[in-house]
Amino acid sequence: xxxxxxxxxxVAKDLALEWRSKQAIxxxxxxxxxxxxxxxxxxxxxxxxxxxxxxxxxLLFASINAISRSFTQESQYRQLYYYSITSPKAIILSKIxxxxxxxxxxxxxxxIIYSIIFKNPVGDPYLYFLAVLLGSISFATVFTMVSxxxxxxxxNSTIMAILAFPVIIPLLILLLKxxxxxxxxxxxxxxxxxxxxxxxxxxxxxxxxxxxFPYLWRD
Amino acid sequence: xxxxxxxxxxxxxxxxxxxxxxxxxxxxLPILNETIRNVYFHVPMxxxxxxxxxxxxxxxxxxxxxxxxxxxxxxxxxxxTGILFCFLGLLTGMQWxxxxxxxxxxxxxxxxxxxxxxxxxxxxxxxxxxxxxxxKRARISAVYNIFAFPIMIVLLYILPKLTDSLHPxxxxxxxxxxxxxxxxxxxxxxxxxxxxxxxxxxxCTLRYRLRLLENKANQID
Amino acid sequence: MKKINLSLLLTLIGSLSAFAQxxxxxxxxxxxxxxxxxxxxxxxxxxxxxxxxxxxxxxxxYLFLFNIDRRVKKLEKNK
Numbered sequence: 001x002x003x004x005x006x007x008x009x010x011v012a013k014d015l016a017l018e019w020r021s022k023q024a025i026x027x028x029x030x031x032x033x034x035x036x037x038x039x040x041x042x043x044x045x046x047x048x049x050x051x052x053x054x055x056x057x058x059l060l061f062a063s064i065n066a067i068s069r070s071f072t073q074e075s076q077y078r079q080l081y082y083y084s085i086t087s088p089k090a091i092i093l094s095k096i097x098x099x100x101x102x103x104x105x106x107x108x109x110x111x112i113i114y115s116i117i118f119k120n121p122v123g124d125p126y127l128y129f130l131a132v133l134l135g136s137i138s139f140a141t142v143f144t145m146v147s148x149x150x151x152x153x154x155x156n157s158t159i160m161a162i163l164a165f166p167v168i169i170p171l172l173i174l175l176l177k178x179x180x181x182x183x184x185x186x187x188x189x190x191x192x193x194x195x196x197x198x199x200x201x202x203x204x205x206x207x208x209x210x211x212x213f214p215y216l217w218r219d
Numbered sequence: 220x221x222x223x224x225x226x227x228x229x230x231x232x233x234x235x236x237x238x239x240x241x242x243x244x245x246x247x248l249p250i251l252n253e254t255i256r257n258v259y260f261h262v263p264m265x266x267x268x269x270x271x272x273x274x275x276x277x278x279x280x281x282x283x284x285x286x287x288x289x290x291x292x293x294x295x296x297x298x299x300t301g302i303l304f305c306f307l308g309l310l311t312g313m314q315w316x317x318x319x320x321x322x323x324x325x326x327x328x329x330x331x332x333x334x335x336x337x338x339x340x341x342x343x344x345x346x347x348x349x350x351x352x353x354x355k356r357a358r359i360s361a362v363y364n365i366f367a368f369p370i371m372i373v374l375l376y377i378l379p380k381l382t383d384s385l386h387p388x389x390x391x392x393x394x395x396x397x398x399x400x401x402x403x404x405x406x407x408x409x410x411x412x413x414x415x416x417x418x419x420x421x422x423c424t425l426r427y428r429l430r431l432l433e434n435k436a437n438q439i440d
Numbered sequence: 441m442k443k444i445n446l447s448l449l450l451t452l453i454g455s456l457s458a459f460a461q462x463x464x465x466x467x468x469x470x471x472x473x474x475x476x477x478x479x480x481x482x483x484x485x486x487x488x489x490x491x492x493x494x495x496x497x498x499x500x501x502y503l504f505l506f507n508i509d510r511r512v513k514k515l516e517k518n519k
Contacts, residue, residue, distance in 0.1 A: 145366055152359050153349045163346060166339035167367055170332075170374040174381075193381055197373070204369050212362045215283050226509065230502040237498055241491050253478050421505065428512050 003093070006086050010094030015101070017073075024073075024102070028066045032058060032110045040117050048121050048183050056176060059110055059135065060168070066106060067099050067143040068160045071151035083217065092213035096144045096206060103136035123185020131179040134198050138171045141202050145209040148216055174198050226421050232414025239407045246403070250319055257315045259407055263415035264308030265333070269375070270416045271301035271423060272340070276368045279361035291357035292430050293423075294364060295347065298340050300423040305337050328379040329386045336371045343367070 018024055035058050046054065071079075082091060111132050115122075122128045143164055150160040178194040240259035248255060275297035282290040312330065313323040324330060346363055350356035379386065481487050 142370075149346070149359055149363050149366075152355065153346065159346065159349055162342045163363060166335050166342055167370050169335050170370055170378060173328075173331075173378060197377060197381065201370065201373055204373075205366075208366055208369060212283075212366055215358055216362050218358075223509075226506065230499070230506075233502070234495055234498050237494050238491055241487065241494070247475050247477055249475050252476050418505075421509075425505070425508055425512060428516065432512070432515050 003087065003090055006090035007094045007097065010082075010086065010090060011097050011101075014094065014098040018102070024066060024069065025105070028062055028106055029109055031065060032062050032106070033113055035061070036110075036114050036117050046118060049180075051118060051121060052176065052179055052183055054118075055111075055114055056135070056172060056179070058114070059107055059132075060139070060172065062106060062110060063103055063136070063139040063143060064161065064164060066102060067140065068147050068150070068157060070095055070099060070144060070147050072147075088214040088217040089210055091217065092144070092148070092209055095148075096141055096209065099140035099144050100137050103140040104133060107132050107136040122183055124182045124188070127182035127188060127191065128179055130195070131175060131182055134178070134195065134202075135171075135175045138175070138198060138202055138205075139168070141205045141209070142168055142171065145205070145213070148213065152216065171198065171201060174201075225417055229414050229417035229421060232410050233418060236407055236411035236414055240411065243407055244403045254315060254318055255404075257311070258404065259411045261308065261311040261315055262408070263412045264304050264311060266412045267415045267419035268301045268304040268308060271297045271304065271419050272368065272371070274420070274423070275301065276365055279364040282357060282361050283365075288353070288357060289431065291361065292434070293427050294361065295344075296426040296430060297423050298343060298364070299426060300419055302337065302340055302344075303422075304419055305333065305340075309333060309337070327386065329375070332374045332378060335374060339367045339371055 039054055039058070043050070043054075111129075146164045146167060147160060150163055153159045174194050174197055178191050178198070181191045181194070236259055240256050245253075245255050275294045278290045278294040278297065281287075282294060309330075316325060316330075317323045343360060343364055347356055347360045350359060478487075481490075
């Protein structure tokens with residue numbers, strides 16, 4: 001069975017599992033709604049800088065919560081079963097793709113809820129939307145590998161946060177800059193460098209994950 | 220003594236960089252004044268830190284491909300020594316920034332980047348503490364080390380070039396070679412860098428050897 | 441008449457701005473010459489005190505490191 005075929009089947013399996021229970025999606029959407037609402041109660045109105053910062057902070061914590069479960073939701077025995085029938089590369093690739101799908105959906109939902117409750121001051125909506133998409137892809141690629149690492153340690157959530165934050169901050173700096181450009185409605189050519197760097201980091205992260213995951217998986 | 224030539228070289232290079240760094244001619248610049256000589260002492264810390272982290276990543280890769288425990292020990296000790304140099308670099312940089320830029324922690328991408336890189340390696344050490352079993356600890360921490368390294372390179376070398384920075388060579392600031400027009404500083408600077416890198420490697424190997432001895436002593440018990 | 445007046449005014453402004461420029465250039469150059477570079481400490485030779493203090497520190501630390509190195513080597517041979 002080729003790698004692509006395996007990945008396809010595994011992603012479909014993950015999506016089906018999620019569709020059957022809808023537990024992750026529902027809990028995260030609820031989390032996002034309540035956080036946005038708490039922020040709204042606390043701030044009432046915000047200026048552009050705070051608007052941007054709040055949005056990314058909410059999205060960051062939502063994505064950490066969503067992805068930290070990606071290797072622990074299934075039991076050890078079932079993972080052992082996957083280990084015996086597929087290659088580790090297929091598993092990490094399928095997890096990354098599944099998390100990208102999940103994160104894209106989540107970030108769009110967050111963006112819509114956020115801009116309904118707070119007023120939306122975005123100057124260049126298409127560029128901002130691109131930033132949100134790039135952000136969700138970056139969160140997915142980085143956090144999938146980190147959650148793989150942290151699932152091997154006992155106490156998952158703390159280790160996950162400690163390991164993930166230093167790695168995600170460089171990406172977050174770029175995302176904040178890109179989305180600030182979009183908010184101000186600057187000329188699109190001025191954000192080229194950020195977009196290219198973000199894409200490059202994502203490509204590097206995925207390749208490194210593919211190379212390293214076989215060592216992590218071996219148990 | 221034959222094997223020790225590079226340790227003597229480290230001592231000689233650092234000492235001579237101290238003398239030449241304090242006495243040699245430097246460009247006369249406003250604001251910086253005499254503090255430009257800090258280039259010989261503050262910047263080599265970062266070069267040593269990066270070298271040590273690079274050594275650590277190389278040994279992590281070696282560990283994953285061979286599974287020998289001593290490579291893992293080397294990787295940890297390189298990180299430990301690298302963190303020492305990172306803190307020295309941050310402290311000296313803060314003292315220098317307080318005089319020239321007016322505050323110890325200006326919002327500068329290089330400063331923030333190095334602070335975040337420190338967090339990354341502290342997280343590496345926390346991860347090691349969280350894992351009990353030796354083989355597993357070595358393997359998983361090696362994976363994290365290799366995973367974090369390219370992102371740290373982006374953080375320290377690519378991000379500051381994209382944004383405005385107070386440091387030379389980024390965001391439209393003049394580079395080191397523009398300031399040092401007569402090339403007075405270059406030889407002294409490279410001497411200092413090589414001397415400090417060798418010193419860092421030396422401290423790292425000392426810690427590594429001590430750790431091996433400790434491990435042996437523990438095995439006999 | 442008006443034209444002549446205007447040209448006169450223009451030359452006046454031009455020369456004034458040129459004067460102002462040369463003035464500022466002079467200011468910058470004097471500033472460069474007045475940059476404080478601890479010349480007093482250097483000419484009196486007291487800088488060598490600082491150099492020797494730092495050199496002593498550095499050499500002391502390296503001797504200490506060599507000492508540790510030797511002791512580690514001895515331990516390694518004992519094994």
